Amino acid sequence: MLMHSPARLAATLEGKAIVYMPSPESAIVSGRLEPAWLEVFYNPAMEFNRDVSIIVAIALRSLGLMTRSGVALDAHSGVGVRGVRYALEAGLGHVIMNDINPKAARLSALNARANGLEPGSYTIFNRDSNSLMFHLSRERPTPVSLIDIDPYGSPAPFLDAALALSGKGSVVAVTATDLAVLEGRKARAAVRRYMLRGVSKTPLSKETGLRVLLGYLARVAASHDKAVKPLVAYYADHYYRVYVSVERGAKRSDAMLEESIGKVVYCSEAGVAIAVPHSSDPREVCGGQYIVAGEPAWIGSLGDKSFIEAMLDIAGKSGWLGTRARVERLLEILLGETPLSRGNIYVSLTSLASKARVNTPKKSLVIEFLRERGYRAAATHFSGEGVRTDAPWEEVREAVVKLSSR
Numbered sequence: 001m002l003m004h005s006p007a008r009l010a011a012t013l014e015g016k017a018i019v020y021m022p023s024p025e026s027a028i029v030s031g032r033l034e035p036a037w038l039e040v041f042y043n044p045a046m047e048f049n050r051d052v053s054i055i056v057a058i059a060l061r062s063l064g065l066m067t068r069s070g071v072a073l074d075a076h077s078g079v080g081v082r083g084v085r086y087a088l089e090a091g092l093g094h095v096i097m098n099d100i101n102p103k104a105a106r107l108s109a110l111n112a113r114a115n116g117l118e119p120g121s122y123t124i125f126n127r128d129s130n131s132l133m134f135h136l137s138r139e140r141p142t143p144v145s146l147i148d149i150d151p152y153g154s155p156a157p158f159l160d161a162a163l164a165l166s167g168k169g170s171v172v173a174v175t176a177t178d179l180a181v182l183e184g185r186k187a188r189a190a191v192r193r194y195m196l197r198g199v200s201k202t203p204l205s206k207e208t209g210l211r212v213l214l215g216y217l218a219r220v221a222a223s224h225d226k227a228v229k230p231l232v233a234y235y236a237d238h239y240y241r242v243y244v245s246v247e248r249g250a251k252r253s254d255a256m257l258e259e260s261i262g263k264v265v266y267c268s269e270a271g272v273a274i275a276v277p278h279s280s281d282p283r284e285v286c287g288g289q290y291i292v293a294g295e296p297a298w299i300g301s302l303g304d305k306s307f308i309e310a311m312l313d314i315a316g317k318s319g320w321l322g323t324r325a326r327v328e329r330l331l332e333i334l335l336g337e338t339p340l341s342r343g344n345i346y347v348s349l350t351s352l353a354s355k356a357r358v359n360t361p362k363k364s365l366v367i368e369f370l371r372e373r374g375y376r377a378a379a380t381h382f383s384g385e386g387v388r389t390d391a392p393w394e395e396v397r398e399a400v401v402k403l404s405s406r
């Protein structure tokens, strides 16, 4: 809902915040707002992404996981909506908002004032975010509990500084919108940007892309003798979003690399993908031809079940969120699939059915069938026709064939 206000600004409501943004007239293309054309970036379509951030921040506080400083850094703040909402809705004690665009920094300050943030409870910078993060980590050491990286396109150029700034227990939140690269459709760019050994587009690349992003984040953390642990990670619309908590120490870092970094391999004949350690021979599992979908990639769990449970509980009480119903739907699916995500890529029922030359059966029937056989199985948020399970793929194929005509 956009409201017009004087001085070439428009105002809108998001969450509990009133948000001033540049008047949108000049950025309407074919009847739609093109956020990158605004003098200062603001994308109303990312409200869902920000609503999830608010739930994460509240969960960190309520579970006692927020480190002592309680400071959040919104490193690419645009109009400042995320930073302001962290203060207003999640009650974070101090927010730092930064943007390289001077008009963005001014608008962030205006939005902080308009929403009644106490003058001492926020700081605004107009700097390159890398230079700011290194400044806060080395020149003016500032403990930051939540480091939020939400740039245009790839977050890769900002992760080194974010991990340098992170301390024990900090949470690093990252948005990536360069899906074509992470999913392997632009393989050369993926090799360059995320330092991959191998990458290829496959029918299951949505999940591979998220694992490539997490794998890169983990390797950057390792270069700082740190380790990361995903609290929640998901795909939505045109982006990936991950929240990881940071641990310090070379031993933890070594253990993370050993246990959680490997490769995603697509078994071409079977139509399934596997997440396995570097040393494993895919031919043994695939039993035939295979493609390396992403290496190195994160093969560990995509989140923490109790954290997601807490988020779901909080979302249920957060009636002010504009996208609450969607947040709850996502969290419910993540709660089912995340405990099954270590070493498992979801199975595409359509792919399996087409390889077996049968009709695709109903997902709910396949899930029930696998559970009756003692396996764990759940829906996945990556695809409406996907199932995540710890059953061997041969058993899933058997289920698909048996259930195809029902």
Ligand SMILES: C[S@@+](CC[C@H](N)C(=O)[O-])C[C@H]1O[C@@H](n2cnc3c(N)ncnc32)[C@H](O)[C@@H]1O
Pocket (backbone or CB within 6 Å): 040, 041, 042, 043, 046, 050, 075, 076, 077, 078, 079, 080, 081, 082, 098, 099, 100, 101, 104, 127, 128, 129, 130, 150, 151, 152
């Ligand atoms: C996708 S927008 C951020 C949106 C904002 N986080 C939100 O939720 O509304 C990316 C922002 O990053 C800023 N930016 C781009 N490069 C930057 C850099 N090197 N340092 C700091 N800000 C940068 C842009 O000016 C833009 O406002």
